[in-house]
Amino acid sequence: MKKHLAILTLVITTAFVSCSDQLDRYPVDSLVEETAYNTVTDLQYGLNAVIGNYNYNYIIGFNSLFTDNTQLGVDNGGQEVPYHNQVLNPGSAAINGNAVLWFSRYSNINDMNRLLVSASTITPSADELDTYNNILAQTYAFRALAHYELLLYYGLDLTDDSALGVPYVDYVSSDATPGRDTVGDVVTRINEDLDQALALFPAGTNDINFATPDFVTFLRARMALETGDNLGAINLCNSLIADYPLADVSQYYGMFNEDADKTEVVFNYDNVQGFDYAINFLWNFSGQGPKFEISNELYSLYDDNDIRKTVILDPVSDIDEEVLVIGKYPINADTQAINDFKAMRISEIYLIRAEAYAKTTQFDLAADDVNAVRAARHTVAVDDVEYDSLLEAIEGIITERRLELAFEGHRYTDIKRVRAITSKGIERSEDLGDCDGAAPCSLPASSKEFILPIPQGELNGNPVIREQQAPGY
Structure with missing residues (x-):
């Protein structure tokens, strides 16, 4: 995907206030909202910039540093230590911080809303109609995703429709002060945006570098699991599993280490x-010195014949010295950490369905889905798992998710989602040294830190939401 940045943030973030007719007149070459989008081609450039600015590094980094998947690296000089130490407060602001996630997603949403407003002023020709509709579909789909991610981290209880969620913003305003909508309202609005996207996708939309109808189904499956709609999650997963194979061992290796296989x-x-987010550098310096390493416990959970163990461990690691360098997104020959982020993979869908099966007491089917993933990742046959209780099934599924989705932005939210069943929060292995360096060994399941605080900058500028901070902050 080429990310055309001819129309940049200036177009979509600057507010203009006119005081007279004279001030309402803009030079024809001025790059402002009134002149930036005049054609469908302009809209396409704008969409590419919107998607290009949708940064996943905050989520990937936070989920690894805050949890039990990392330990302090031998070359850490204080980088991101507060987040590894599980310090969260409204004033937190760092590369992987809660403030960055909040403001970046609402900035993305603002860009999307401006694109939709501008699109409403453009009439496409017959030849442009499919492109125009696809631009709208992409924008609705990504607006839904952005609000879902905000809800996932800042919502008070995703299983309670009446609980406070996040503001759902579908308008452009330089001075609005929105309050939190309820979880039920946010979920409804997300689904409305996804319905709009489905209605607008041209026939044959299947470019995995953009939103597609399967992107919509995948997002809905995630949301169904988080909101407790287990039967809905199963049905959504069924439709995707029918169309996508699990990558085999060689395909899985190629997917990450060579960035060459997109089977699943x-x-x-x-x-x-020239335009990438350098995922590898979340944990490593450019010379491959590690700021953070794979936790000893996570590394010990992989069998030697599990291809995932080969993929997550960078070859520069020194196992004898217990230096476990994260290598899931390796640096290429140009010393640039250009590695695509596989944001939605079919293995996650198998594990979503497994969890939904377990929560509806279909333990044999839950085990079947976990066994399918395990079989695809091992170079030799492995024993099947069996589950006889909800607790056993959930613990087994969440462990498999930890192995399969390590460093892909799920660990924190996985622990959060099932803590009412497991009665466990974040547990780092003291025996294996994963909480050395003054890092906490545990975060209780009841901790307020399982809901991110609304950042101080938002509280300062928005008196409505100031009264709706997450409990305990």
Whole structure:
């Protein structure tokens, strides 16, 4: 995907206030909202910039640093230590911080809303209609995704429709002060945006570097699991599993270590030379010195014949010295960490369905889905797992998710979602040294830190939401 940045943030973030007719007149070459989007081609450039600015690094980094998947690296000089130490407060602001996630997603949403407003002023020709409709579909789909991610981290209880969620913003305003909508309202609005996207996708939309109808189904499956709609999650997963195979061992290796195989990828964030988010550098310096390493416990959970163990461990690691360098997104020959982020993979869908099966006491079917993933990842036959209780099934499924989705932005929310069943929060292995360096060994299941605080900058500028901070902050 080529990310055309001719229309940049200036177009979509600057507010203009006119005081007279004279001030309402803009030079024809001025890059402002009134002149930026005049054609469908302009809209396409704008969409590419919107998607290009949709940064996943906050989520990937936070889920690894805050949980039990990492330990302090031998070369850490204080980088991101507060988040590894599980310090969250409204004033937190760092690369992987809660403030960055909040403001970046609402900035993305603002860009999308401006694109939709501008699109409403453009009439496409017959030849442009499919392109025009696809631009709208993409914008609705990504607006839904952005609000879902905000709800996932900042919503008070996703299983309670009446609980406070996040503001759902579908308008452009320079001075609005929105309050939190309820979880039920946010879910409804997300689904409305996804319905709009489905109605607008041209026939044959299947480029995995953009939103597609399968992207919509995948997002709905995630949301169904988080909101407790287990039967809905199962049905949504069924439709995707019917159309996507699990990658085999060689395909899985190629997917990450060579960035060359997309067999099981439903949505791929396409990093490109000159415009990428350098995922590898979340944990490593450019010379491969590690700021953070794979936790000893996580590494010990992989069998030697599990291809995932080969993929997550960078070859520069020194196992004898217990230096476990994260290598899931390796640096290429140009020393640029250009590796696509496989944001939606079919293995996650198998594990979503497994969890939904377990929560509806279909333990044999839950085990079947976990066994399918395990079989695809091992170079030799492995024993099947069996589950006889909800607790056993959930613990087994969440462990498999930890192995399969390590460093892909799920660990924190996985622990959060099932803590009412497991009665466990984040547990780092003291015996294996994963909480050395003054890092906490545990975060209780009841901790307020399982809901991110609304950042101080939002509280300062929005008196409505100031009264709706997450409990305990």
